[in-house]
Amino acid sequence: MNLEQARVEENRLLAADHRRMVLHAPAIAASAGAGQFVHLRAHDSFHPLLRRPLSVARCDRTAGTLVLIYRVLGEGTARLADRRPGDGIDVLGPLGRGFRLAPGLTPLLVAGGVGVAPLISLAEECVRMGRAVEVVAGARTASLLVGEADLRELGVECCSATDDGSRGYRGPVTGLLGGRLDGRALYAAGPAGMLRQVQQLAGATPAQLCIEAAMACGVGACRGCACRARGGGYRLVCTEGPVFDSHEVTYDG
Amino acid sequence: MNLEQARVEENRLLAADHRRMVLHAPAIAASAGAGQFVHLRAHDSFHPLLRRPLSVARCDRTAGTLVLIYRVLGEGTARLADRRPGDGIDVLGPLGRGFRLAPGLTPLLVAGGVGVAPLISLAEECVRMGRAVEVVAGARTASLLVGEADLRELGVECCSATDDGSRGYRGPVTGLLGGRLDGRALYAAGPAGMLRQVQQLAGATPAQLCIEAAMACGVGACRGCACRARGGGYRLVCTEGPVFDSHEVTYDG
Amino acid sequence: MADLAVNLAGIRLRNPVLAASGTFGYGREYAAVVPLDQIGGVITKGTSLEAWTGNPPPRTVETAAGMLNAIGLENPGLKHLVEADLPWLASQGATVVVNVVGRTVDEYVAVAEALDARPAVAGLELNVSCPNVDKGGMAFGVHPESAYALVRAVRKRTRLPLLVKLTPNVTDIVRIAEQVRDAGADGLSAVNTLVGMAIDIHCRRPVLGNATGGLSGPAIKPVALAAVWRLARVGLPILGGGGISFWQDAVEFLMAGATAVAVGTATFVRPRAMLEIAQGMEEYLKCQGIERITDLVGAANPGARTG
Amino acid sequence: MADLAVNLAGIRLRNPVLAASGTFGYGREYAAVVPLDQIGGVITKGTSLEAWTGNPPPRTVETAAGMLNAIGLENPGLKHLVEADLPWLASQGATVVVNVVGRTVDEYVAVAEALDARPAVAGLELNVSCPNVDKGGMAFGVHPESAYALVRAVRKRTRLPLLVKLTPNVTDIVRIAEQVRDAGADGLSAVNTLVGMAIDIHCRRPVLGNATGGLSGPAIKPVALAAVWRLARVGLPILGGGGISFWQDAVEFLMAGATAVAVGTATFVRPRAMLEIAQGMEEYLKCQGIERITDLVGAANPGARTG
Numbered sequence A, B: 001m002n003l004e005q006a007r008v009e010e011n012r013l014l015a016a017d018h019r020r021m022v023l024h025a026p027a028i029a030a031s032a033g034a035g036q037f038v039h040l041r042a043h044d045s046f047h048p049l050l051r052r053p054l055s056v057a058r059c060d061r062t063a064g065t066l067v068l069i070y071r072v073l074g075e076g077t078a079r080l081a082d083r084r085p086g087d088g089i090d091v092l093g094p095l096g097r098g099f100r101l102a103p104g105l106t107p108l109l110v111a112g113g114v115g116v117a118p119l120i121s122l123a124e125e126c127v128r129m130g131r132a133v134e135v136v137a138g139a140r141t142a143s144l145l146v147g148e149a150d151l152r153e154l155g156v157e158c159c160s161a162t163d164d165g166s167r168g169y170r171g172p173v174t175g176l177l178g179g180r181l182d183g184r185a186l187y188a189a190g191p192a193g194m195l196r197q198v199q200q201l202a203g204a205t206p207a208q209l210c211i212e213a214a215m216a217c218g219v220g221a222c223r224g225c226a227c228r229a230r231g232g233g234y235r236l237v238c239t240e241g242p243v244f245d246s247h248e249v250t251y252d253g
Numbered sequence C, D: 001m002a003d004l005a006v007n008l009a010g011i012r013l014r015n016p017v018l019a020a021s022g023t024f025g026y027g028r029e030y031a032a033v034v035p036l037d038q039i040g041g042v043i044t045k046g047t048s049l050e051a052w053t054g055n056p057p058p059r060t061v062e063t064a065a066g067m068l069n070a071i072g073l074e075n076p077g078l079k080h081l082v083e084a085d086l087p088w089l090a091s092q093g094a095t096v097v098v099n100v101v102g103r104t105v106d107e108y109v110a111v112a113e114a115l116d117a118r119p120a121v122a123g124l125e126l127n128v129s130c131p132n133v134d135k136g137g138m139a140f141g142v143h144p145e146s147a148y149a150l151v152r153a154v155r156k157r158t159r160l161p162l163l164v165k166l167t168p169n170v171t172d173i174v175r176i177a178e179q180v181r182d183a184g185a186d187g188l189s190a191v192n193t194l195v196g197m198a199i200d201i202h203c204r205r206p207v208l209g210n211a212t213g214g215l216s217g218p219a220i221k222p223v224a225l226a227a228v229w230r231l232a233r234v235g236l237p238i239l240g241g242g243g244i245s246f247w248q249d250a251v252e253f254l255m256a257g258a259t260a261v262a263v264g265t266a267t268f269v270r271p272r273a274m275l276e277i278a279q280g281m282e283e284y285l286k287c288q289g290i291e292r293i294t295d296l297v298g299a300a301n302p303g304a305r306t307g
């Protein structure tokens, strides 16, 4: 874990309200793994007060850079969107427990919306290791399939689904999973509704879910980012996650 | 009183921490008088929360513009300094009771530091009316005599004083008043210590002081900007001032 | 068009957004930019029997997302209100609630009684919660017994709708509210400012002339909302407020159990905030297909008895 | 070099800047970026006899210049603290104050007693002010009698320096503090969070799983400072805190009467905030030609008995 004054190298619009930021943050890039995240201070003022967690979408150790892909939702991400190349930005990371590749099974990555970000880093790792990888990605409409360019750059094929049918399958991305789970391990990131469906569809197929929660500290100190553990009790998303084995967590209760 | 979305036309550095802003605000410019002020919203966020009062330094009714000259002190003025030409800015004004020119007497304007701002507008009014006007201005050092250029543009001569002697008289600007009060009326703006001295030196010479106070509403609604009235009780700086007859107010108590 | 009208404890309001006491003077100050017949109502500056001079300056200081004030209830007194302000407010079509203060029970009663028969006054808001005066103010509002006695005495002398403005600076605001209810109040106003202070480290003394002051603005919204949430079980209609800046904030207060809201500090920042809030609420109702704003009251609060 | 060392109620601190309970875990979490032997001390997460599971999510939400939390005192319990955390903290050279919680007086006493003879523990902070649990927590801290009884019982079983952490959610914090003093506490810790809430207007329910939570951060600084200001007359040393972000804030608390300060939410925002604050204080002392930080204690407060 490092606290680094990173430099913004790029911060460009990918699609409506979606951006791609490249940060020069060599200390963090040196150790970030797939599915880990950084905790950013979007600006200097008291409002919004807290840092914002964003997944590492790509990591280039040689160049010392990180790529973040984010959706502008509220004030924090809006402040982030204001940052220009050359600006400094205070970054804590890498944080959390990332994906663990299951040996022997082909990784099938299931992305919903901007949830594609952590899965790009997993695809990148697979490519680095020379492992086959399959990706299905969903979004509301074609232009919001914001991971495509990075995946293409990695040479990874992606099967798409859109709510409005403007690209690929018309319907939820989970509609692409039917009959495709044999010999696969699932790695999913996206909205809670989608993750819950992946959890249900997975059955005996090993699945890992990248989960979100509001975070204060991001390092396990405040116990604020609890999610429900299957069988009772809670898990901390920031240190025990954000990537959980599907059977560890539950969306019920 | 108008609430106007003004456009920043200029916002340039005059000297260390001192800036000159030109606003296109035709409704306010149409009625602003010498010594009145505007109440500005420096930015959109919650911190700092309140508006900031700044004197109208110049007012061009034909062009619909106002000039503000301000010192960057804390967060509010720092946010103001960030504004670029073309930006919108929310301005309430004109506010307060400005200078009242005493008939028959030559106006002698006494400026301390950035207190020169409201006095420039008074000089401008004198010029407009074809009246003679004298100005003495003080600052810590020559570069901080930030009103000089505007006064020169108005064709008004200015006698200077600096704490370090780098321009004109070495010492407080009030040191320039000795033996100069006959047939004059004093109009002063600057730090509290200077105004108190003007008050003492004025004697029988009519004097008006432009006073500062922390302001919430700026329009007389909150009663927050009280200053002490001579003889007890309080006066509101935002509506009964900011320009008071010297004998109305006191710095004691 | 969605219906924004509400009846707050017998006070009929064209919309549920009122100007909070002490932040809108007597209506005149902002009238050039806020038409008084377009907001729910004007709650006047706290008004006493005789004029009060207020506290020594400085009287305000900014804090993180908030401000402290220690005005000390400076006001020109009842006579001025009745002769100069009420007729003017009536001429503007304003719905007027008079915020009443006093140093003794008798002073409160005298002001209330004098306003009783005035058609220009739609209701009274009894201020038992000002943190900035030695006598009266909050002193009445922190003890259940004194709150009860004061409200009872005023209640006997006025038929005007009577709101009591509570302080959050207490251990159990519900207990105070219950006393106030039992003493005959028609509604609750919650909340007044939190006691706070700031120190000038260069001068080594408090910034405010009165040392401590009342904290208002966005900073206190969570505290005010929690107070309204708890008060909703008391069974009196509530005028909610504290830190409301945008229509979303106002909707939070309604859903917690408030029937209407008071907006204060936000007006200093954005003089037309009240108008924007009322308009935002109206658009929200339309989008959501809600016919009456009153349908939102207590909508998020299972314990509410006010919805 | 200016001297930042202070003695807080018998706890010797290398500088007066401590990590506030619940915001710094057990020291491990931030240790990679905050060397534990460079801050005044670590106050642990509230620790109970057995492990507690805490409240359902969401547990935090951001507010204007602040945040609400309703963690519900999730903690792994006394045994884990003693076996896993204390030895590690000692190895890091940390000065450790254990924040103690319980559902009953006996539970508090049991934890205090178990820690009494441990050299790794420099002092105890009795948490009678957590707003986020049903039993224990704030329930003990809002009534003078129960506060007295609890402190008295704990005092009998420990010789460790005993701070009592007070809640600002009371009518008269000084009265509670006097009881706590008379019961044998060595110092006061002020303040814990303010009760607050936020409502999700889309879902029409409270944002937090526990409905209400505790407000912390810059928003509450004025309230916390006013509490310290008033408590300074009680005559016990004070650990001040609530909304401290920068060294200037810390100096305000010292001048109000605090001997040391606790920094919480600011650490989430700027993990090295405590180090920056201690360094800022040191530079300030140098510039002002002040030799000892203790010279500032109560400097702005004529009523202080702690300076």
Ligand SMILES: Cc1cc2nc3c(=O)[nH]c(=O)nc-3n(C[C@H](O)[C@H](O)[C@H](O)COP(=O)(O)OP(=O)(O)OC[C@H]3O[C@@H](n4cnc5c(N)ncnc54)[C@H](O)[C@@H]3O)c2cc1C
Pocket: A037, A048, A052, A053, A054, A055, A056, A068, A069, A070, A071, A072, A073, A074, A075, A076, A077, A078, A114, A117, A118, A211, A212, A213, A214, A215, A242
């Ligand atoms: C480990 C982790 C990794 C993440 N990685 C990414 C990423 O790579 N790209 C990305 O775009 N986002 C990511 N997120 C989500 C991102 O952190 C939030 O969208 C962001 O913090 C919102 O901040 P804001 O100030 O813009 O919005 P806010 O003002 O905080 O919120 C705006 C609205 O969005 C809702 N909201 C806030 N946070 C979330 C959330 N986590 N999930 C759903 N709704 C929310 C709020 O309730 C509110 O209605 C990640 C979150 C976590 C916990």
Ligand SMILES: Cc1cc2nc3c(=O)[nH]c(=O)nc-3n(C[C@H](O)[C@H](O)[C@H](O)COP(=O)(O)OP(=O)(O)OC[C@H]3O[C@@H](n4cnc5c(N)ncnc54)[C@H](O)[C@@H]3O)c2cc1C
Pocket: B037, B048, B052, B053, B054, B055, B056, B068, B069, B070, B071, B072, B073, B074, B075, B076, B077, B078, B114, B117, B118, B211, B212, B213, B214, B215, B242
């Ligand atoms: C009627 C009126 C007219 C004014 N005209 C001008 C003008 O033309 N040009 C100009 O530069 N300034 C003017 N001022 C002062 C200006 O409003 C303040 O400097 C400004 O509000 C400071 O805001 P800030 O957020 O930058 O500083 P803050 O963060 O508010 O304050 C920074 C520091 O400055 C101190 N401070 C704040 N306000 C004042 C003040 N009014 N006087 C002295 N110290 C203060 C604070 O205590 C603090 O230590 C005027 C004030 C009034 C009331």
Ligand SMILES: Cc1cc2nc3c(=O)[nH]c(=O)nc-3n(C[C@H](O)[C@H](O)[C@H](O)COP(=O)(O)O)c2cc1C
Pocket: B216, B222, B223, B224, C020, C021, C022, C023, C045, C046, C069, C071, C073, C099, C127, C130, C165, C191, C192, C193, C215, C216, C217, C218, C220, C241, C242, C243, C244, C262, C263, C264, C265, C266
């Ligand atoms: C400058 C100022 C003066 C106030 N004066 C009064 C008053 O006279 N009577 C009263 O009941 N409340 C008074 N209040 C409290 C407000 O009416 C309101 O309850 C409080 O500010 C919280 O709301 P806000 O956060 O929207 O401002 C005053 C508040 C401020 C900021």
Ligand SMILES: Cc1cc2nc3c(=O)[nH]c(=O)nc-3n(C[C@H](O)[C@H](O)[C@H](O)COP(=O)(O)O)c2cc1C
Pocket: A216, A222, A223, A224, D020, D021, D022, D023, D044, D045, D046, D069, D071, D073, D099, D127, D130, D165, D191, D192, D193, D215, D216, D217, D218, D220, D241, D242, D243, D244, D262, D263, D264, D265, D266
């Ligand atoms: C997430 C969180 C958890 C907390 N847990 C505890 C706790 O276990 N025990 C306690 O006494 N105070 C606890 N507090 C209160 C803090 O110690 C501190 O008193 C409060 O947050 C105010 O300080 P701040 O504004 O600097 O955060 C907690 C605060 C936060 C934000």
Ligand code: FES
Pocket: A214, A215, A216, A217, A218, A219, A220, A221, A222, A223, A224, A225, A226, A236, A237, A238, A239
């Ligand atoms: S965000 Fe603080 S423990 Fe996870």
Ligand code: FES
Pocket: B214, B215, B216, B217, B218, B219, B220, B221, B222, B223, B224, B225, B226, B236, B237, B238, B239
């Ligand atoms: S600033 Fe509000 S009355 Fe003057």
